Amino acid sequence: MTTFEDVVSKAKTVAGAAGKKTSEFIEVTRLKIEIAELEKETSSILEGLGRLVYDAQKAGEDVSSLIDECAVRLDGCQEKIDELRKKIDEVRSAVRCKDCGATNTDDSIYCKKCGARIV
Numbered sequence: 001m002t003t004f005e006d007v008v009s010k011a012k013t014v015a016g017a018a019g020k021k022t023s024e025f026i027e028v029t030r031l032k033i034e035i036a037e038l039e040k041e042t043s044s045i046l047e048g049l050g051r052l053v054y055d056a057q058k059a060g061e062d063v064s065s066l067i068d069e070c071a072v073r074l075d076g077c078q079e080k081i082d083e084l085r086k087k088i089d090e091v092r093s094a095v096r097c098k099d100c101g102a103t104n105t106d107d108s109i110y111c112k113k114c115g116a117r118i119v
């Protein structure tokens with residue numbers, strides 16, 4: 001027999017699962033924005049670097065140490081971008097419990113929150 005409590009708890013479960021989906025979307029969007037900002041920074045460093053090399057060439061200056069500095073910053077940006085992309089993959093590949101919507105790692109068999117079988 002289905003009681004009123006069952007109906008309410010079912011509704012809560014569905015709402016919970018929807019909430020998880022939304023937070024996954026928000027998390028991925030947030031990470032994508034961070035990546036876009038880092039890509040913008042990368043572009044502006046590269047642009048500045050191009051100008052620097054050009055001006056230095058014309059003026060006959062040695063700017064190799066500045067170029068090294070830019071390279072370090074560029075590597076740093078790229079590393080952060082790679083990390084963020086990995087995080088997006090993790091968020092997307094996380095297995096969600098169909099009963100409670102909790103996030104579980106993709107090798108889990110039982111849900112860590114409610115214990116329901118996932119696979």
Ligand SMILES: [Zn+2]
Nearest residue numbers: 097100111114
């Ligand atoms: Zn669960």
